[in-house]
Amino acid sequence: MCGIAGISSEHLITAEQIEKTHQSLQARGPDGWGVESFAFSRAKGWTQAPRGSMALLQTRLSIQDLSEQGAQPMSNEDGSLWIVYNGEIYGWEEEAILLREQGHYFKSRSDTEFILHAYEEWGDAALEHLRGMFAFCIFDLKKHRLFLARDRLGEKPLFYSFEKGVFAFASTLQALARLRGRRASLNPEAIDAFLTHRYIPAPHSLLSDCYKLPAAHQLVVSLSEGVPTMQAPHEYWQATPRPDLHPAALLRESITLRLTSDRPLGLFLSSGIDSQVIASLLAQENLASRVPTFTASFPVDPLFDEALGAQAIAHRLGAAHTTLPITTDLSVIEKIIEDLDEPLADPSAIPMWSLCQAAAREITVALTGDGGDELFAGYKRYQVHAQSATLLPRHGRKREWYSQHLCLKTTFLGRVERVLLGYQLGWESAYTLRFSGFDPLSRAFLQPDFSIEPHYWRLPSKPSSPREWMLECDRLNYLPEYILRKSDLCSMAHGLELRSPMLDHLFFQSVLGMPWKDRFTNPPKQFLKQLIGPHLFLGPKRGFNPPLHSWLHQSSLHSTYQELPDLLSVLTNGQLSATRLHSFLQLAHRDQRFDELTWMLLLLTISLRKFQEKI
Numbered sequence: 001m002c003g004i005a006g007i008s009s010e011h012l013i014t015a016e017q018i019e020k021t022h023q024s025l026q027a028r029g030p031d032g033w034g035v036e037s038f039a040f041s042r043a044k045g046w047t048q049a050p051r052g053s054m055a056l057l058q059t060r061l062s063i064q065d066l067s068e069q070g071a072q073p074m075s076n077e078d079g080s081l082w083i084v085y086n087g088e089i090y091g092w093e094e095e096a097i098l099l100r101e102q103g104h105y106f107k108s109r110s111d112t113e114f115i116l117h118a119y120e121e122w123g124d125a126a127l128e129h130l131r132g133m134f135a136f137c138i139f140d141l142k143k144h145r146l147f148l149a150r151d152r153l154g155e156k157p158l159f160y161s162f163e164k165g166v167f168a169f170a171s172t173l174q175a176l177a178r179l180r181g182r183r184a185s186l187n188p189e190a191i192d193a194f195l196t197h198r199y200i201p202a203p204h205s206l207l208s209d210c211y212k213l214p215a216a217h218q219l220v221v222s223l224s225e226g227v228p229t230m231q232a233p234h235e236y237w238q239a240t241p242r243p244d245l246h247p248a249a250l251l252r253e254s255i256t257l258r259l260t261s262d263r264p265l266g267l268f269l270s271s272g273i274d275s276q277v278i279a280s281l282l283a284q285e286n287l288a289s290r291v292p293t294f295t296a297s298f299p300v301d302p303l304f305d306e307a308l309g310a311q312a313i314a315h316r317l318g319a320a321h322t323t324l325p326i327t328t329d330l331s332v333i334e335k336i337i338e339d340l341d342e343p344l345a346d347p348s349a350i351p352m353w354s355l356c357q358a359a360a361r362e363i364t365v366a367l368t369g370d371g372g373d374e375l376f377a378g379y380k381r382y383q384v385h386a387q388s389a390t391l392l393p394r395h396g397r398k399r400e401w402y403s404q405h406l407c408l409k410t411t412f413l414g415r416v417e418r419v420l421l422g423y424q425l426g427w428e429s430a431y432t433l434r435f436s437g438f439d440p441l442s443r444a445f446l447q448p449d450f451s452i453e454p455h456y457w458r459l460p461s462k463p464s465s466p467r468e469w470m471l472e473c474d475r476l477n478y479l480p481e482y483i484l485r486k487s488d489l490c491s492m493a494h495g496l497e498l499r500s501p502m503l504d505h506l507f508f509q510s511v512l513g514m515p516w517k518d519r520f521t522n523p524p525k526q527f528l529k530q531l532i533g534p535h536l537f538l539g540p541k542r543g544f545n546p547p548l549h550s551w552l553h554q555s556s557l558h559s560t561y562q563e564l565p566d567l568l569s570v571l572t573n574g575q576l577s578a579t580r581l582h583s584f585l586q587l588a589h590r591d592q593r594f595d596e597l598t599w600m601l602l603l604l605t606i607s608l609r610k611f612q613e614k615i
Contacts, residue, residue: 002072003028003059003492004084005170006137007179008146008221008228013037013055017181021057024175024614027339028086028492029059031066036073036082038139040226046141048079053226056139058084061495063365064262069108076116077105080142083116086171087134087156088499090257095129119147127218127236131257131505135213137169146221146228152237152505153371154202154215154480157488161210167221167228169213172341172489173205177615184209184615186608190342191572192447193456195438198345198600199482201456203233206342206611214458215480237505238461239475243513245506248531254504255281255367259291263364268355268498269293269321271309271537273378273525274369278501280532283317292320294366296355298547313537324358326351326546333551337603338610339493345436345600346486347548353490360494370487371502374471374479375511376525381434382470389427389466396426401452406584407441410591417441429454431470436596446580467520548599549592557602561585564605571608 003025007013018035026033039052046054058072075082089111096106096114104117111132118126119138124147133155138147148169150158159176160169170176177184187208190200202212213219216237222229255278259265267282269275282288293314297307307323314321336353359366373379407421408414421439422430432455433439443452460472484503491498501507511519511527518527529536565581581601588594 002061002084002086003171003175004057004072004086004135004137005168005175005179006054006056006084006139006146007166007168008054008223009166010053010227012051012053014181017179018055018057020178020181021170021175022059024178025057025059025171027495028171029061030495031060031062032071033057033059034071034073038141040223042225046139046144046223046226054139054223056082056084056137058086061364061492061497062263063088063497064111064260065109066262067108070110070112072112074110074112074116076120080140081116081120082139082141083112083119083136085112085115085134085136087132087136087151088258088497089114089130089132089134090254090260090504091131092129124218124220124236133499133503135171144223146223147218148213148221149218149236150213150215152216152239153475153484153503153508155484155488155500155503157485158213159205159210160213160219161207162221162228162230163209165227167230173207173210174341174611174614176210177207186573188450188572188575189453189456191575191604192443192450192452194343194345194604195443195446195600196432196453196455197457197477197482198435198437198596199485200342200344201458201477201481204456212481215476239472239505239512240509241513242506242509245510245513247507247510247514247527250504250507250510251277251501251531252281252285254501254507256285256287257504258367258499258501259287261365264362265290265365265367266292266294266359266363267319267367268359268369269295269310269314269319270369271306271313272369273528273532274372274502275367276313276369276537277372277528277531278367278369279313279317279319280535283319284533288317288319291367292322292363294322294324294355294359294363296351297323297325298351309537316535316537322359322362324355326354334606334610336490337606338614340486340489340607342611343604343607344482344486344489345596345603346482347546347596347599349486349490350546352486353493356491356494356496356498360496364495365497365499366491368487368498368500369502370483370498370500371479371508372525372528374474374483375502375508375519376527377467377471377520378524382467385431385434385470386466388422388430392422392427392430394427396424396429396454399424401440401444402448403441403445406445406587407439408587410587410593425454427466428459428469428473431473437600438597442584446576446584448577448580450575548595552595552598552602560602561589564601567609568601568605571605571612 035057037052038054039049056073092114135156135158184207202214217233295310458476565578569578
């Protein structure tokens with residue numbers, strides 16, 4: 001795991017650009033850092049240089065091969081290829097044998113070097129040989145090109161920008177902004193996208209000329225004559241069903257592969273099904289004693305506390321267990337929001353950040369159960385919204401959105417408006433109403449001078465059944481840019497690597513190939529429950545949310561709410577109306593059903609303020 005960045009420009013890269021970027025990425029790689037610079041001449045082409053117009057840099061979190069042989073930026077034997085890479089590739093050792101037989105020399109035990117030699121042997125098709133999570137850039141000095149890619153399901157982030165002869169990339173948007181060395185304007189669409197979805201879907205980002213590389217995409221930048229020319233990102237993989245694969249065997253294999261580490265490893269355990277099945281399969285392989293478990297506890301609010309259930313599971317399986325109490329105060333919340341890089345209004349990011357902070361004192365790698373709900377339709381919204389497909393048109397009619405009032409579900413009129421809204425949006429766009437973001441009428445009220453969109457999703461390319469469409473839409477958007485982005489940012493803020501066995505792309509495809517009667521059951525996840533065996537622990541599904549209501553109604557926040565409308569309006573350059581924000585907050589203060597919307601506005605305010613301070 002690491003933080004990576006790079007830049008190619010017509011001008012020399014300054015030491016200040018490199019230093020600011022290093023500072024921004026340091027938490028992602030506390031074990032070391034490196035930088036390489038390159039210069040171009042027509043006589044020699046691209047060569048290493050003390051200072052140049054091209055630079056690659058990386059901050060390192062050492063997981064495998066802790067020696068200097070695994071340091072980055074890393075080159076091949078003749079220095080014609082260089083790589084910076086963030087992630088973990090699993091099971092690469094067998095294919096490395098084939099590469100050695102073809103004459104490739106390995107100086108380390110690092111998967112970084114495997115990617116480098118795989119590209120050397122297979123070119124861009126090296127992606128077909130990578131099983132795991134990754135974001136990387138390879139600089140090919142002979143072909144005068146950069147080759148960038150992000151893993152299939154979006155576990156690792158990658159931002160990029162290309163403007164006025166400058167191409168740059170980085171693991172975080174803050175690092176990218178610092179590396180470019182100039183002020184950037186906010187993206188108005190990103191503000192509205194955040195209000196819609198609680199996050200900013202790819203390829204959008206908070207800055208107007210910066211983008212997220214979507215999951216399963218590659219990007220090529222030509223550096224002929226020393227000047228960068230970017231090609232459009234290309235999708236290299238699609239989640240096609242593989243009925244020829246065996247899900248149970250692949251999940252066991254996926255877990256085993258993710259135990260490889262030269263640093264201490266553990267498991268984040270809740271009382272839910274997904275992490276419980278990983279713990280159970282470890283126990284069935286007599287590996288539970290090797291993998292201690294960790295659970296977040298909310299001692300002040302038992303309604304949200306899964307500690308007793310997780311402790312019982314760990315005890316039954318013979319795993320050493322640690323309960324970590326989460327009592328985050330408001331002074332820490334601002335630091336957490338800053339570490340989230342962009343606005344991301346998942347309340348569970350607060351306990352996740354604190355859990356990672358506490359766990360990182362004992363381990364460096366943690367397994368998680370991410371991905372189970374998106375594979376086996378575990379969220380309630382799937383069943384609820386599928387019923388709407390029989391009543392609503394699939395696609396709505398295009399219209400201009402405007403409103404003089406909020407569309408509030410607390411009133412009879414508001415509930416009627418939301419029903420009509422579903423018909424106007426159409427079934428697919430109305431799926432946004434199943435989340436806790438603002439509906440189009442409320443967004444139009446808060447942004448009276450902005451032309452809003454129904455949603456900002458990447459949509460599935462093929463028509464399918466409602467349930468399949470929702471799952472694919474979540475795979476393209478909600479999973480990589482909400483669930484996995486939160487996991488990456490909260491863990492890497494403390495130099496902790498998270499690994500998700502259910503996001504192994506072969507296991508993922510094997511589940512897509514399962515018969516519907518086995519994959520979609522009522523109640524859901526019967527396949528996973530069968531793997532656990534007779535000692536399944538079934539408690540209420542709590543998610544991983546904190547006691548948000550009690551946090552938001554602390555007396556210490558009163559002055560914050562008074563200042564928020566004017567401040568947020570200024571921070572968004574008037575896009576959000578101060579008067580209308582004040583109207584919403586007055587209503588929300590009296591009704592806890594709007595807690596998550598209040599949290600969104602509070603988080604957006606803090607996030608924008610922190611972002612502007614740092615760049």
